[in-house]
Amino acid sequence: MNFRVHVRVVPRAGLLDPQGQAVEHALSALGFAGAKDVRVGKAIELSVEAASKHEAHAQATAMCDKLLANPVTEDFLVEVEG
Amino acid sequence: MNFRVHVRVVPRAGLLDPQGQAVEHALSALGFAGAKDVRVGKAIELSVEAASKHEAHAQATAMCDKLLANPVTEDFLVEVEG
Numbered sequence: 001m002n003f004r005v006h007v008r009v010v011p012r013a014g015l016l017d018p019q020g021q022a023v024e025h026a027l028s029a030l031g032f033a034g035a036k037d038v039r040v041g042k043a044i045e046l047s048v049e050a051a052s053k054h055e056a057h058a059q060a061t062a063m064c065d066k067l068l069a070n071p072v073t074e075d076f077l078v079e080v081e082g
Numbered sequence: 083m084n085f086r087v088h089v090r091v092v093p094r095a096g097l098l099d100p101q102g103q104a105v106e107h108a109l110s111a112l113g114f115a116g117a118k119d120v121r122v123g124k125a126i127e128l129s130v131e132a133a134s135k136h137e138a139h140a141q142a143t144a145m146c147d148k149l150l151a152n153p154v155t156e157d158f159l160v161e162v163e164g
Contacts, residue, residue, distance in 0.1 A: 006090070008088070008090070008125040009125065010125055010127060020126075023126065023128075023149070023150070024128075026149055027128075027145055027149060030145075030148055030149060032141065032144075032145055034130050034131030034132065034141065035128050035129070035130055035141075035145065036128065036129045036130075036131075037127075037128060037129045038126065038127070038128040039126070039127045039128070040124060040125070040126050041124070041125040041126075041127075042122060042123070042124065042125055043090040043091065043092055043122070043123040043124055043125035044102075044105065044120065044121070044122050044123075045092060045119075045120070045121045045123075046105075046106075046109075046117050046118065046119060046120040046121070047117070047118045047119045048116050048117055048118075049116035049118075050116065059114065059116065059117075062114075063109055063112075063114055063117065066112055067105070067108055067109060067112060068105070
């Protein structure tokens, strides 16, 4: 079966996120003063061939560990559709 | 109230995504041959001050329209926690 997987990779809490700060300042300048604690990371979508939803999740987690996320500086979250 | 909002911004379907193609080739080289149709975009997390979950969603959508996403080349999805 084919599963659509959504991965979110964001800078680990506590680490400086200059891109997030830049976005926060820009939002504030546009009048969105209520926007705080902005973090900017990567959103990765992919299709995974797997026997079950659980196996698709495990495969995507392995991809994050090996390539998609930097384990020192980033956290990731894997969601499988369906 | 304070809501944590997750925004996903990805290249619009049909548009070329060179970063996604590069990730797909890298995954294939690492042995993840089952990974297809990879799209890479931005994952943005932020806290929004709003009276309700619905208002937080509307504010975040306005932020995407004005700053976070390029309406010509990107699609976005807003999710509000809680």
